[in-house]
Amino acid sequence: MGSLSLGQLQHLWWLLVSVVGALFIFLTFVQGGQTLIFSVARSEDEKTLVINSLGKKWELTFTTLVLFGGALFAAFPLFYATSFGGAYWVWILILFTFILQAVSYEYRKKPKNFLGSVTYELFLFINGSIGIILIGAAIGTFFTGSSFSLSDYNLVTWQNPLRGLEAAFNPFNLAFGLFLMFVARILGALYLHNNIDQPAIRERTKKAAFNNLVFSLPFLLYILFSLVTMNGFAVDPENGKVFLESGKYLHNLLAMPIHGLGFLLAGLLLVIFGVVITRFKNSHKGIWPTGLGVVLVVLAVLFIAGYNNTAFYPSSYDLQSSLTIANASSSHYTLTAMSYIAISIPFILAYIIYVWHLLDKRKLTEADAATEKY
Amino acid sequence: MGHIDLAQVDWARAQFALTAMYHWIFVPLTLGLSILVAFFETIYYKTGKEEWKKITRFWMTLFAINFAIGVATGIIMEFEFGTNWSNYSWMVGDIFGAPLAAEGLFAFFLETTFFAVMFFGWDRVSKKFHLLSTWLVAIGTNLSALWILVANAWMQHPVGMFFNPDTARFEMKSFWEILGSPVAVSHFVHTTSSGFLLAALFVVSISSWFLLKKRHQEMAKKSIAVAAVFGVIAASFVGLTGDESAYTAAQVQPMKLAAMEGLYQGGYNADMVAIGIPNPAKKPGDMQNEFKAVVKVPAVLSILANRKIGSFVPGIDDLVFGNRKQGIISAAEKIEAGKRAIASLAIYKTARKKGQDGVAAGALKDFRENQHYLGYGYFAKAEDLVPNVPLVFYSFHIMVALGTLFPVIFIGFLLFLYKKNLAQQKWFLRFGCWSLFLGYLAQQSGWIVAEVGRQPWAIQDLLPVFVARSNLTTGTVQTTFFMFALVFVVLLIAEVSIMLKQIKIGLEGE
Structure with a gap:
């Protein structure tokens, strides 16, 4: 590993960050599930089942988000500095929805919890809806750009007084956010469908997964159409200059027939497949193909944003301030050291999967409602 | 900046x-x-x-x-x-x-x-x-x-x-x-x-x-x-x-330790404060008392700070105004060095942009000589360092x-x-x-x-x-x-x- 060039390490770390990002989006089934509490659970016992089912997993999603932040900080510190310090409000609001989430599972049903159960359920709903929409809008700016400039010392000045919230007013970014929320709801419904062995809930989650897929389609089509037709932020590999290229993201998809176009199409088909076998074939395992599909789609999206001489965090205000995986990365030494650390990832994934399997071997049933934790 | x-x-x-x-x-x-x-x-x-x-x-x-x-x-x-x-x-x-x-x-x-x-x-x-x-x-x-x-x-x-x-x-x-x-x-x-x-x-x-x-x-x-x-x-x-x-x-x-002990005038065999009320009006370099009331344990601070009986422990005044005898340079000198580091960095960056390699090399040398005090260059007054x-x-x-x-x-x-x-x-x-x-x-x-x-x-x-x-x-x-x-x-x-x-x-x- 010590022999990798800086360029190779930057590509490797964009891959690793993308994998963590893709796993995070898969794990937002927790957030999606949180927005479904009121519709798939009708009685207090059903609600308890749903919340306990999600409650076993919420910290995994949360930790993956923290790792995503940490990995970006370590591998692409200029992105961390530029986006977090620049698009201040959008990140602060995302953060707030996650603070609310972190206490809600634990406190919702505890006596004397000061705010009442419904408030904590509302917190979970806010995290699953507003939180995810804002994350989607922030990812949308990878393609639409933001208005910032960097000084000679790489210090950021944000040019829009809304400090990042302006992202949510761009139709592409907003569509991206809403699409992500529907995806989270599809995943949430499929996860609950798999995890809770109770006929009424299974019937409702089955329908919810399908309905949310239908709702998501117009947004998906709009995003895909925009993505292949829009101007993209290309980088000249010779001199590092950033310029607008029409159809850049389409070119990127085609330039990466397997991990670009291939992942995107295979991913979308898998997402639909998982929902369809749940809705029409009475399968309880739809979460797996759909989950894998979501991972593939997110990977394709992040690959076309960062690879093939593309600026992944472009500035529409000053093109030359745009961030690329080359100019935003850590040093050769740090990326190498971090790569050694990253060797642990398969081991960590292995114990997470093992424990997940242990805890989910026996599905939640009505009998569990009385004894569960949350 | x-x-x-x-x-x-x-x-x-x-x-x-x-x-x-x-x-x-x-x-x-x-x-x-x-x-x-x-x-x-x-x-x-x-x-x-x-x-x-x-x-x-x-x-x-x-x-x-x-x-x-x-x-x-x-x-x-x-x-x-x-x-x-x-x-x-x-x-x-x-x-x-x-x-x-x-x-x-x-x-x-x-x-x-x-x-x-x-x-x-x-x-x-x-x-x-x-x-x-x-x-x-x-x-x-x-x-x-x-x-x-x-x-x-x-x-x-x-x-x-x-x-x-x-x-x-x-x-x-x-x-x-x-x-x-x-x-x-x-x-x-x-x-x-x-x-x-x-x-x-x-x-x-x-x-x-x-x-x-x-x-x-x-x-x-x-x-x-x-x-x-x-x-x-x-x-x-x-x-x-x-x-x-x-x-x-x-x-x-050393500045942190001096503040922990409210120590302005450093010295050998420094005492440790057991209990005390620091004088809030006290400024570095003035003649006011450090404490309004104080009980000290003799010579203990030297042992604590350097693990050497009787050794010298610098106070805030030594660190701000320097102490030649102890080889401590003043904050003003550090600020001066820091400003040079910042200035030579700016010269280096401009020279690099213009492709003036000779100028860049000279500026870099100057920067390296002063870089240990880089942060001090952003301060106007030595007192701001306390x-x-x-x-x-x-x-x-x-x-x-x-x-x-x-x-x-x-x-x-x-x-x-x-x-x-x-x-x-x-x-x-x-x-x-x-x-x-x-x-x-x-x-x-x-x-x-x-x-x-x-x-x-x-x-x-x-x-x-x-x-x-x-x-x-x-x-x-x-x-x-x-x-x-x-x-x-x-x-x-x-x-x-x-x-x-x-x-x-x-x-x-x-």
Whole structure:
């Protein structure tokens, strides 16, 4: 590993960050599930089942988000500095929805919890809806750009007084956010469908997964159409200059027939497949193909944003301030050291999967409602 | 650097202090209680007695209530480096990001994954695997402390790095040097053992309340026995590493040590202050008294600071105005050198742009000669380099006094337990109840010493906090400060209210 060039390490770390990002989006089934509490659970016992089912997993999603932040900080510190310090409000609001989430599972049903159960359920709903929409809008700016400039010392000045919230007013970014929320709801419904062995809930989650897929389609089509037709932020590999290229993201998809176009199409088909076998074939395992599909789609999206001489965090205000995986990365030494650390990832994934399997071997049933934790 | 809005910097500092101090209400308890719960469960596993399972589950419930807010506030800390200290994130991200990523990877997943087993696994996994999970949560929480304290220690004593003039940032040179820094080691042991101590106080305090209320008396005594022994051991580690922390501060942050002791005029055979009231009007270099009232222990500070009897300990005046005899250069000279470093860096960058290699090489040479004082170049006055002395002084002395008291409390409890008359010691039990608050006071004081004591630096000698900031307006940071304050207050009320109720409910089925 010590022999990798800086360029190779930057590509490797964009891959690793993308994998963590893709796993995070898969794990937002927790957030999606949180927005479904009121519709798939009708009685207090059903609600308890749903919340306990999600409650076993919420910290995994949360930790993956923290790792995503940490990995970006370590591998692409200029992105961390530029986006977090620049698009201040959008990140602060995302953060707030996650603070609310972190206490809600634990406190919702505890006596004397000061705010009442419904408030904590509302917190979970806010995290699953507003939180995810804002994350989607922030990812949308990878393609639409933001208005910032960097000084000679790489210090950021944000040019829009809304400090990042302006992202949510761009139709592409907003569509991206809403699409992500529907995806989270599809995943949430499929996860609950798999995890809770109770006929009424299974019937409702089955329908919810399908309905949310239908709702998501117009947004998906709009995003895909925009993505292949829009101007993209290309980088000249010779001199590092950033310029607008029409159809850049389409070119990127085609330039990466397997991990670009291939992942995107295979991913979308898998997402639909998982929902369809749940809705029409009475399968309880739809979460797996759909989950894998979501991972593939997110990977394709992040690959076309960062690879093939593309600026992944472009500035529409000053093109030359745009961030690329080359100019935003850590040093050769740090990326190498971090790569050694990253060797642990398969081991960590292995114990997470093992424990997940242990805890989910026996599905939640009505009998569990009385004894569960949350 | 352009115009710097100092009011904005102060609000950003206030916001960071608020989140850090709030976060630190919950974290030390998590560090220690995770281990105590693992002890309780180990006893249950070994003896197979149901009462130990009940004890384990009772403390585990309280652990989870506390843990939730720790998690919630932890994510704020991480992201605030980016949101409120974005220049910092860029300038040292190459070094600082790695321990944060390692923390997520090595520690948080361990905590999270096995936390789920701890609470959902009682009837889904074997007894042995459950015990293992509880221990892994304890190890995970303390591992996360390791990584974040390595990161913090690096800010106090930057090692294993160099300044890259082309990227205008600090870059990592040796990962191992950062991990093995003496400041990191003493920081880690001091902080985690203080967390163990707090958790021991927590268990002792709540158990004392049960004894006073004549409820769960057997459980309370058993809990106290385990916690007090743990507390005595933790307290001795806190003491030993506290001494080590003071020593490393003297070596690498002499200004912090001087502020801790309120020492203006340095000297040989320096005295240590046992108790004192610093004179708040005292300024560096003036003729006023350092203290309004003071009791000193002769010559001890020299031993503490340098581990050498009679050695010289510099005071604030020596550090500000220099002391030729001791080879200490004045702050004014350091500021001068820092300004040269900044200026030659600017010349270097312009020359590189224009392709004037000769000019660039000369400027770089000049920069290298002055780079150790880079951070000083941003200051106008030498006095700006002195932290808030009374605050650091009081915090340090409160921490030390309480650190001396805690082992006495634990030994007292063990003694009464041994004599089998603990339940009759009403006054002592009442004191035991309230001692928890002293624990929290000591925790907060410790961090005030560490963080206020190193002001005005974000990175010691290299990066002042006002340069580390994000380019935000004062109003923006003010707004988020009050948003955080409001949420924190509401969540604290909820947490305390739930915690008290759960304590009142007591053990399951009794």
